[in-house]
Amino acid sequence: MIIQCAYKFRFYPTPTQKRQLALEFGHARYVWNWALETRTKAYQAQGESSNTISLSRQLTALKKTQCPWLSEATASCHTQKLRDQDTAFRNFFAGRAKYPRFKKRHHTQSVRYQLDQRHVAKNFNAESKLLKLPKLGRVKLRWSRGIEGIPKMVTVSQAPAGRYFVSLTCEVEILPLPVRRNAIGVDVGVKDVVITSEGWKSGAPKYTYHYARQLKMAQRRLSKKKKGSQRRRQQQQRVARIHARITDSRRDFLHQQSSKIVNENQVICLEDLNIQGMLRNRRLSKAIADCGLYELRRQMEYKAAWYGREVLIVDRWAPTSKTCSACGAVQESMPLKVRAWACECGATHDRDINAAKNILFFGTAGSAGTSKARGAVKPPRAVA
Numbered sequence: 190m191i192i193q194c195a196y197k198f199r200f201y202p203t204p205t206q207k208r209q210l211a212l213e214f215g216h217a218r219y220v221w222n223w224a225l226e227t228r229t230k231a232y233q234a235q236g237e238s239s240n241t242i243s244l245s246r247q248l249t250a251l252k253k254t255q256c257p258w259l260s261e262a263t264a265s266c267h268t269q270k271l272r273d274q275d276t277a278f279r280n281f282f283a284g285r286a287k288y289p290r291f292k293k294r295h296h297t298q299s300v301r302y303q304l305d306q307r308h309v310a311k312n313f314n315a316e317s318k319l320l321k322l323p324k325l326g327r328v329k330l331r332w333s334r335g336i337e338g339i340p341k342m343v344t345v346s347q348a349p350a351g352r353y354f355v356s357l358t359c360e361v362e363i364l365p366l367p368v369r370r371n372a373i374g375v376d377v378g379v380k381d382v383v384i385t386s387e388g389w390k391s392g393a394p395k396y397t398y399h400y401a402r403q404l405k406m407a408q409r410r411l412s413k414k415k416k417g418s419q420r421r422r423q424q425q426q427r428v429a430r431i432h433a434r435i436t437d438s439r440r441d442f443l444h445q446q447s448s449k450i451v452n453e454n455q456v457i458c459l460e461d462l463n464i465q466g467m468l469r470n471r472r473l474s475k476a477i478a479d480c481g482l483y484e485l486r487r488q489m490e491y492k493a494a495w496y497g498r499e500v501l502i503v504d505r506w507a508p509t510s511k512t513c514s515a516c517g518a519v520q521e522s523m524p525l526k527v528r529a530w531a532c533e534c535g536a537t538h539d540r541d542i543n544a545a546k547n548i549l550f551f552g553t554a555g556s557a558g559t560s561k562a563r564g565a566v567k568p569p570r571a572v573a
């Protein structure tokens with residue numbers, strides 16, 4: 190199977206590159222908004238999407254007449270913007286997405302370059318850390334990881350916090366792993382990000398607690414700021430940054446875990462996401478764990494598809510915490526603070542490992558080890 194793999198790196202532009210990028214972002218945004226307006230008018234008039242080729246022609250005409258300054262930016266980036274918008278419209282017409290929106294200055298900015306595959310060796314070499322882009326020249330990345338394949342597409346973006354990133358999209362061939370005969374139940378938590386039915390606990394990345402404390406304090410400060418004030422907006426950004434750091438470090442950690450689990454197991458059972466719990470966000474640690482569950486499920490599902498594994502999702506109302514995995518007796522309640530407990534049948538349980546065992550049990554309807562039984566399992570739904 191050939192898959193698209195994206196590698197994202199931090200990018201440190203020189204002052205000249207920053208100026209050129211500001212221009213590229215601005216012009217690309219202008220092209221997007223101009224095309225959107227043109228298309229919206231056509232959509233309102235005829236109820237259908239405009240043709241990309243004609244838009245592209247109109248854009249060329251626009252550059253020659255009203256907006257000659259558009260030629261200061263890279264033309265291929267504009268073509269890419271039109272293509273992106275095409276995809277956005279296709280998603281809209283297929284009911285997968287909302288109507289495309291105008292790009293604003295204070296949102297994430299991005300431009301996409303297509304690397305000419307005939308001359309790619311001149312512009313890209315992962316070993317010598319070389320990446321050259323039109324009008325920018327050589328760009329300095331923090332090459333934080335190795336790359337497989339040759340990039341076809343390069344996206345340069347700037348997040349609202351001001352940081353620049355470069356994302357390289359490569360085509361990589363993936364071979365399915367040899368089939369195995371085992372199944373595993375996986376639970377996620379805050380103290381241990383991943384807990385398996387085999388009694389394995391992953392621990393957490395180093396910074397989780399630190400950030401969780403920071404987040405708590407930042408949120409407390411936010412709640413004291415006056416609504417609509419400048420300071421409140423700044424504090425909101427601070428909270429968002431801490432959230433981003435937590436999700437980043439957990440995501441990296443989850444990648445290690447999900448690769449390991451997909452490697453070692455044929456059938457993987459996960460609990461369904463507690464969306465309502467996430468929205469309420471009353472218990473911070475629970476919300477963070479749920480984010481982890483969402484991300485773990487996403488990673489598991491695509492990695493399982495790559496390697497020929499199966500992911501089963503257990504109904505979130507299944508009493509995974511309250512059930513004794515040894516005898517099946519269901520306890521009346523199991524408050525979150527209970528970390529270990531003993532059942533009347535004599536079995537003693539670690540709360541999380543017991544839950545993981547039950548996830549495996551419910552997922553495979555009590556017949557762990559075969560990939561056919563699905564009794565108590567809802568068919569996996571697409572993650573929104």
Ligand SMILES: [Zn+2]
Nearest residue numbers: 513516532534
């Ligand atoms: Zn029991």
